[in-house]
Amino acid sequence: MYNSARVLSAGRAVLELLQSDWEPLSHRELEWRLDQAVEDILETELIEKARTLVGPTCPQQLPVSTPPEYSEMPQQSKLGADNLNENDSIQYIKDLLQNSDCGYNRSRRPGRPRLSLNHTVLLSLALLSSRLSYRSVSARFRVEKGNIHRIFFSFCDRVNALENQHIRWLTGQEAEQNLQPFSGLLGEKDLPRVFGILGSTRIPLRGPVGKQEIEGEEERVLEKETHLDSWLNLELVCDSQGKFMHCRISKGSDSDKASSLKERLKQQPEMLPRDSYLIARLGYPLSGQILTPYPTAGCLREKFYNQSLEAHLDVFDQATAELKSRFQRLKYLDMVNFDRAKAVVLTACILHNMFLEGGDRFPAKAKREMQKEAEGEIEEDGVRKREAIADLLYIQMKKSEYAEQL
Structure with missing residues (x-):
């Protein structure tokens, strides 16, 4: 009896999957998907333009191909030079932040997820240099929207310590x-x-x-x-x-x-x-x-x-x-x-x-x-x-x- 119920449940799941693939979309669902597709296209274009808004200091390409890890690690371990293409000014900022002493660094609880310094700087510059939403940057950096806010203000805290x-x-x-x-x-x-x-x-x-x-x-x-x-x-x-x-x-x-x-x-x-x-x-x-x-x-x-x-x-x-x-x-x-x-x-x-x-x-x-x-x-x-x-x-x-x- 128990096995029959499991087979029946699995069959219904397969049937629903087939129906979702072959049956036409409802008017509301189709409209939602179209809006989502248009929004994704516009956001992609804005992200591509974000580097020009920071001027010569902006990286030539935002790191979108490799999901960042939530850990502090050596700079070369997850990001290659082709993804960063940084100049001296951005490296200068990272070096200063690496050695800065601020409330965020002192109060961070051990084990709490955090972006690498490379991604923290690039993500924060993308937000500062444009009017992009947190959701847009979240999608491109593969970071949860809720964490974008924390990462950005931790960056501000570290920079403010250098005033x-x-x-x-x-x-x-x-x-x-x-x-x-x-x-x-x-x-x-x-x-x-x-x-x-x-x-x-x-x-x-x-x-x-x-x-x-x-x-x-x-x-x-x-x-x-x-x-x-x-x-x-x-x-x-x-x-x-x-x-x-x-x-x-x-x-x-x-x-x-x-x-x-x-x-x-x-x-x-x-x-x-x-x-x-x-x-x-x-x-x-x-x-x-x-x-x-x-x-x-x-x-x-x-x-x-x-x-x-x-x-x-x-x-x-x-x-x-x-x-x-x-x-x-x-x-x-x-x-x-x-x-x-x-x-x-x-x-x-x-x-x-x-x-x-x-x-x-x-x-x-x-x-x-x-x-x-x-x-x-x-x-x-x-x-x-x-x-x-x-x-x-x-x-x-x-x-x-x-x-x-x-």
Whole structure:
């Protein structure tokens, strides 16, 4: 009796299998399969394009042929050079992470599955450099979707542990070498000089009231946001090469315009070399250490001063354009948790500096964020220095015009 039941059960299973192979699909099942096939094709095309979004630092081919093992092993054991095709910058990142000391490495429980460092870096760069979903990356890397989230944030944790090494305020000889003339009309021995460019950019994210609809470019996303915490404020100071020396990430409701940095510069004047300044746009404080443009340039002297500032401010626009173009994920962070969003943004900023250290630039078209700003906090020392510098630039301009006439 028992054997007969087993035979009957097996027969039904075979019959169901044959029916599923020979009987036509239902309308709903056929529609589902077609949608799945189209989605797989689109995702395959996006994965193939992902490497171009990271620029020259992205591997030429994502490792899709060999399922990664969930263990930390020598780099050559599971991945061949043909699959990685890495350059020096990616190897540099892996070497730094290999020796980093972070909370993730210290708290990981023994035996818990983890991707090799090769796959962790490549998977995380694929997520940062594109708008691909976790499911898409999961399918291509043959890793469960639930683990993608853990792997990615473990990567961010390890990179964040390197912040003090790669986002640092220049001092001593490095600071002196970084100084730039305020204007091309002023020689190296003339004063003043520019130490860095201060500015900020917004990183849209899913607000606490629910996910926002994305329609095109970042500016359109920001226009639709109504909640102050539907974006992050990313305050940066970059040098003449676009490398970040200062990074402060805050919620959209934080209206601080570098006031903490201004106080720090005032209390520690040695942070800036003698007769050097930070340059910033309107809305930032005008002080003895931070110079801003005239809100309304009414005469030639003020216009020339503003033009001189604009040449430096363009460097900041280019730096943030490279950051967001290389790391497409920053154009919209689909997350609510502030700490995790902050970790992702900080990771991108640190990697930005790492790539620049390796000589990797990312082609990007600078575009200034249109934000109407009134003049920020004004200090008497800042007004005096702005007037003195405007006078000096105007005199140099007149001398140059007179020399050309001769």
